[in-house]
Amino acid sequence: xxxxxxxVTPDREDLKLAQRRSAAGSRRRRxxxxxxGWVGFILLWWAASALVGSEARLPxxxxxxxxxxxILAEDFWNQFWASIVRVFAGFVAAIVIGTPLGFxxxxxxxxxxxxxxxxxxxxxIPGLTYAVLAFVIFGISxxxxxxxxxxxxxxxxxxxxxxxxxxxxxxxVDMSRAYGRSERQVFKHVVVPSVxxxxxxxxxxxxxxxxxxxxxxxxxxxxxxxxxxxxRNFQLFNMPAVIAWVLLFIVFMLLLERLVLVRMERxxxxxxxxxxxR
Amino acid sequence: MSSSSATLAPPVAGPGRVxxxxxxxxxxxxxxxxxxxILWQLVTVIAPRVPGPVSVAQFLWVEISGGSHGGVVTGEFxxxxxxxxxxxxxxxxxxxxxxxxxxxxxGSSRIAQALLNDTVLVLLTLPAFVWAFLTTMWFGVSWQAxxxxxxxxxxPFVTINVAQGVRSITPELKxxxxxxxxxxxxxFRHLTLAAVxxxxxxxxxxxxxIGWNGILLSEWFAGQDxxxxxxxxxxxxxxxxxxVGWVIVFIVFIIVLDRLxxxxxxxxxxxxxxxxxxxxxxxxxEQVGG
Numbered sequence: 001x002x003x004x005x006x007x008v009t010p011d012r013e014d015l016k017l018a019q020r021r022s023a024a025g026s027r028r029r030r031x032x033x034x035x036x037g038w039v040g041f042i043l044l045w046w047a048a049s050a051l052v053g054s055e056a057r058l059p060x061x062x063x064x065x066x067x068x069x070x071i072l073a074e075d076f077w078n079q080f081w082a083s084i085v086r087v088f089a090g091f092v093a094a095i096v097i098g099t100p101l102g103f104x105x106x107x108x109x110x111x112x113x114x115x116x117x118x119x120x121x122x123x124x125i126p127g128l129t130y131a132v133l134a135f136v137i138f139g140i141s142x143x144x145x146x147x148x149x150x151x152x153x154x155x156x157x158x159x160x161x162x163x164x165x166x167x168x169x170x171x172x173v174d175m176s177r178a179y180g181r182s183e184r185q186v187f188k189h190v191v192v193p194s195v196x197x198x199x200x201x202x203x204x205x206x207x208x209x210x211x212x213x214x215x216x217x218x219x220x221x222x223x224x225x226x227x228x229x230x231x232r233n234f235q236l237f238n239m240p241a242v243i244a245w246v247l248l249f250i251v252f253m254l255l256l257e258r259l260v261l262v263r264m265e266r267x268x269x270x271x272x273x274x275x276x277x278r
Numbered sequence: 279m280s281s282s283s284a285t286l287a288p289p290v291a292g293p294g295r296v297x298x299x300x301x302x303x304x305x306x307x308x309x310x311x312x313x314x315x316i317l318w319q320l321v322t323v324i325a326p327r328v329p330g331p332v333s334v335a336q337f338l339w340v341e342i343s344g345g346s347h348g349g350v351v352t353g354e355f356x357x358x359x360x361x362x363x364x365x366x367x368x369x370x371x372x373x374x375x376x377x378x379x380x381x382x383x384x385g386s387s388r389i390a391q392a393l394l395n396d397t398v399l400v401l402l403t404l405p406a407f408v409w410a411f412l413t414t415m416w417f418g419v420s421w422q423a424x425x426x427x428x429x430x431x432x433x434p435f436v437t438i439n440v441a442q443g444v445r446s447i448t449p450e451l452k453x454x455x456x457x458x459x460x461x462x463x464x465x466f467r468h469l470t471l472a473a474v475x476x477x478x479x480x481x482x483x484x485x486x487x488i489g490w491n492g493i494l495l496s497e498w499f500a501g502q503d504x505x506x507x508x509x510x511x512x513x514x515x516x517x518x519x520x521x522v523g524w525v526i527v528f529i530v531f532i533i534v535l536d537r538l539x540x541x542x543x544x545x546x547x548x549x550x551x552x553x554x555x556x557x558x559x560x561x562x563x564e565q566v567g568g
Contacts, residue, residue, distance in 0.1 A: 057416060116307065120537065126529070230408065242415070
């Protein structure tokens with residue numbers, strides 16, 4: 001379409017305008033389709049709930065919405081905050097343990113081989129294991145989910161840091177040495193800035209998995225948090241509340257991912273962007 | 279790997295062949311396993327409630343050979359394992375086929391992508407235990423609950439991977455083969471299939487890893503048979519060596535299936551591609567987070 005326009009109007013400004021217009025048109029169509037997707041999803045759910053004909057088995061969207069409103073008015077933030085603090089404390093643990101392991105794996109071939117199997121195994125263990133283990137060790141406690149999140153994210157951090165260490169620009173290191181910079185300076189100004197984004201990438205990649213396992217751990221051993229609420233309502237056979245909590249979980253997980261993590265990622269990778277722009 | 283990685287490798291000192299073997303990749307991995315078992319044994323010395331490797335191995339032997347655990351409880355390994363495998367494969371099938379179809383749809387049509395992408399994203403965000411709870415509330419303690427947990431949990435992972443595969447078909451190659459009158463069947467075989475197979479495999483691997491966790495959870499919370507049920511049985515009985523034994527069984531199962539079988543098959547399917555990108559771990563790590 002734009003090609004045809006380009007032939008008749010060779011003027012650059014016009015061409016840009018036309019391109020923008022057609023881009024806006026296709027964007028509008030995209031938004032429409034995305035909206036239609038949501039409407040379709042909700043209608044489908046509504047129809048299924050009407051077909052089942054029991055709010056206790058498959059509640060309708062308005063019933064769940066009502067439930068969500070109730071939860072938000074009550075103590076959602078309290079529960080949500082409890083979950084978030086644990087998940088992020090778990091990330092801190094994963095970074096503290098995973099980064100040195102990653103450095104070791106990235107710098108030495110021997111340690112890379114030595115740690116490869118443990119890291120791979122740790123990455124494929126079903127979440128159930130971590131959740132029960134955390135419960136056995138800590139009982140009903142704050143530290144259970146922290147440990148589970150830490151264990152599940154640690155391999156991702158380690159693998160990414162190892163990758164980052166491999167990727168440190170060797171020319172830059174050599175040059176810094178040639179200009180008489182000390183090892184410490186090289187480490188601080190060359191190695192750390194290039195590895196830092198990889199630490200973050202590890203957290204970011206494991207984010208969704210870690211959040212899920214953290215919640216699962218709350219299902220097993222916690223007296224607070226989203227996972228605990230889902231389990232409590234499951235045991236009460238309160239289907240609308242289960243679905244409401246699950247939806248809140250999804251919404252806030254996606255929001256956290258989009259708003260917090262994507263922004264942090266941009267900040268941390270800023271120096272690379274700058275390199276690209278030049 | 280990178281050429282800079284040998285910098286800190288310990289020097290091979292001494293004439294011993296054993297020493298030389300220990301610094302090879304296999305030697306290093308074997309050392310890691312031995313160190314792990316020694317550490318495990320040490321933990322049991324400090325905390326006597328933790329079952330040691332020997333007692334867990336003894337338990338597993340009794341469980342697998344069908345011997346007596348003392349009293350009337352006998353080993354029931356194969357019954358539970360076969361039970362879980364049946365449900366697991368049925369659930370995978372139910373999740374995989376629609377995942378494949380919808381993935382092709384999303385990958386090949388922009389409208390379908392805009393329509394369905396968010397729904398798939400929402401499904402992707404749902405933890406497997408939520409499906410275990412929901413299916414239990416719908417079907418009670420039944421065969422449907424574990425089967426559908428596997429199906430629901432694995433479906434979105436198949437979908438996004440297949441969609442990505444379909445999108446990866448290069449339009450230039452497609453145009454060129456059209457221009458050179460390559461027959462449709464050959465186009466399909468060498469272009470479409472070649473591009474998609476690797477991604478389908480990646481999707482299958484996710485489906486298996488995610489589904490395995492899902493079925494364990496479902497059986498744990500509402501099962502009367504199966505690996506998850508049996509694990510919980512020993513856990514509830516406070517017989518931690520039984521619990522640890524079964525945990526080892528289900529971890530070993532998934533690692534053997536994923537690493538030794540699927541990973542190799544996937545590498546074969548991707549072998550025509552740039553070797554750097556064939557690294558299945560890369561695919562895996564990117565996907566789970568997304």
